[in-house]
Amino acid sequence: MWGGRFSGSLAEHMRLFNDSFPIDRRLWAEDIRGSIAWANGLERAGILQANECQALIAGLRQVAQEFEEGLFLPLTSDEDIHTAVERRLGDFIGALAGKLHTGRSRNDQVATDTRLWTLSALKLADDLIRDVQAALLEQAKSVGDAMLPGYTHLQRAQPVLLSHALLAHFWRLDRDRQRLHDATKRVSVLPLGSGALAGTAFAVDRAALAAELGFASISQNSLDATSDRDYIVEILAATALLGVHISQLAEDWIIWSSAEWGFVALDDAYSTGSSLMPQKKNPDSLELARGKSGRLIGNLVTVLTLLKGLPSAYDKDLQEDKAPLFDAIDTLSLTLPVVAGAIRTARFNTERMVAALDDAMLATDVADELVRRGVPFREAHHIAGRLVREAEQRGVGMRQLPAESFVAAHPSLTDVAGLFDFARSVAMRDVPGGTAPNAVRDQLIAAQHVLAEG
Numbered sequence: 001m002w003g004g005r006f007s008g009s010l011a012e013h014m015r016l017f018n019d020s021f022p023i024d025r026r027l028w029a030e031d032i033r034g035s036i037a038w039a040n041g042l043e044r045a046g047i048l049q050a051n052e053c054q055a056l057i058a059g060l061r062q063v064a065q066e067f068e069e070g071l072f073l074p075l076t077s078d079e080d081i082h083t084a085v086e087r088r089l090g091d092f093i094g095a096l097a098g099k100l101h102t103g104r105s106r107n108d109q110v111a112t113d114t115r116l117w118t119l120s121a122l123k124l125a126d127d128l129i130r131d132v133q134a135a136l137l138e139q140a141k142s143v144g145d146a147m148l149p150g151y152t153h154l155q156r157a158q159p160v161l162l163s164h165a166l167l168a169h170f171w172r173l174d175r176d177r178q179r180l181h182d183a184t185k186r187v188s189v190l191p192l193g194s195g196a197l198a199g200t201a202f203a204v205d206r207a208a209l210a211a212e213l214g215f216a217s218i219s220q221n222s223l224d225a226t227s228d229r230d231y232i233v234e235i236l237a238a239t240a241l242l243g244v245h246i247s248q249l250a251e252d253w254i255i256w257s258s259a260e261w262g263f264v265a266l267d268d269a270y271s272t273g274s275s276l277m278p279q280k281k282n283p284d285s286l287e288l289a290r291g292k293s294g295r296l297i298g299n300l301v302t303v304l305t306l307l308k309g310l311p312s313a314y315d316k317d318l319q320e321d322k323a324p325l326f327d328a329i330d331t332l333s334l335t336l337p338v339v340a341g342a343i344r345t346a347r348f349n350t351e352r353m354v355a356a357l358d359d360a361m362l363a364t365d366v367a368d369e370l371v372r373r374g375v376p377f378r379e380a381h382h383i384a385g386r387l388v389r390e391a392e393q394r395g396v397g398m399r400q401l402p403a404e405s406f407v408a409a410h411p412s413l414t415d416v417a418g419l420f421d422f423a424r425s426v427a428m429r430d431v432p433g434g435t436a437p438n439a440v441r442d443q444l445i446a447a448q449h450v451l452a453e454g
């Protein structure tokens with residue numbers, strides 16, 4: 001393919017080192033789509049006769065069919081998907097195959113193929129994330145007004161609705177979807193026609209190529225276009241963060257599933273046992289989901305590091321971009337359906353959740369009540385804090401403190417029994433975005449809308 005100026009051949013280990021076919025063979029469909037568009041472009045530019053163009057396209061379709069049916073047999077000389085397709089095209093249609101690469105380079109070709117692949121990958125990722133969101137929403141709707149302790153610093157803080165706690169993860173995932181969606185306009189830029197680095201010398205209509213391949217725009221600079229992998233970094237950054245969000249969700253649920261919490265039980269379908277300890281039921285689905293985030297973060301670091309020292313235009317280093325990109329999407333394809341399944345089939349123990357609520361979690365409500373009775377908040381905070389301490393010293397819940405203790409803490413603290421009600425505490429937080437049942441109902445509707453938008 002490039003042998004003309006060489007008299008020797010590649011060392012065997014160098015050939016293996018240089019080959020990317022094992023990794024980029026999965027770009028076959030995009031490579032062939034791009035080549036069909038390129039053949040049409042060459043014909044429109046007057047470089048190919050109509051019958052030549054048709055023969056090239058028919059041959060390319062034959063190659064596509066072989067890949068489709070799993071019948072493609074690579075040769076050791078098939079360095080990458082581009083050379084493999086062209087070689088096989090030659091097997092089918094002979095010397096005419098040699099006209100296809102006119103004015104094109106593998107540099108603009110691989111950039112085009114990878115972007116085409118990425119556009120479908122973004123669609124897939126969106127569907128996968130959306131399904132995890134749907135699973136969270138279904139559970140959030142099914143648990144009614146069940147309450148549990150909300151934690152900060154993993155210490156009991158204030159009561160919240162379980163639906164509210166579930167939906168917290170929904171919105172993070174929604175931002176992940178937005179980030180990936182936002183990257184689409186930068187992915188959907190056609191590099192084809194950039195040649196190796198300087199642009200093609202034939203009058204190919206790049207806008208027509210873009211239209212044929214479904215790109216939204218064409219690149220403005222051939223040096224940039226053949227080496228622009230920004231979109232891969234963006235996607236890997238978005239998927240790394242998505243991995244972090246999935247990991248955080250998994251961590252919440254892993255903690256909840258321990259006997260000490262006992263808030264959730266994963267279905268057997270998403271748990272595994274121990275080869276030694278007969279009683280064990282481990283949340284491996286979520287642990288693996290948490291673990292996979294490491295790969296997603298690693299993929300981002302790989303590509304950033306790859307790009308850091310590169311001079312302008314294409315360098316072979318760029319061939320290393322695909323493994324991390326593919327791995328990110330493959331990892332999500334494995335992880336997200338499992339996470340969605342684990343969420344959908346989980347059973348919540350809402351009695352355990354209620355039992356974990358303690359009166360001290362209402363200390364803020366006591367302070368808020370003092371504020372309503374005219375005490376400045378800082379002072380109210382102090383008074384409520386002293387009552388918490390007193391209850392702790394006496395070894396009782398706050399509500400068991402004698403009426404005199406409240407009045408001693410502040411003369412306005414008469415009639416406090418009504419404050420010691422977790423449902424009341426939750427209902428008071430009735431701002432948009434708060435945990436009150438009313439506010440959460442609006443949130444459920446908003447979440448429903450987000451999913452209905454597609």
Ligand code: ARG
Pocket residue numbers: 020024080106107110314316318319320
């Ligand atoms: N397989 C290469 C890649 O994935 C494309 C080939 C570019 N090769 C070259 N010698 N310029 O980046």
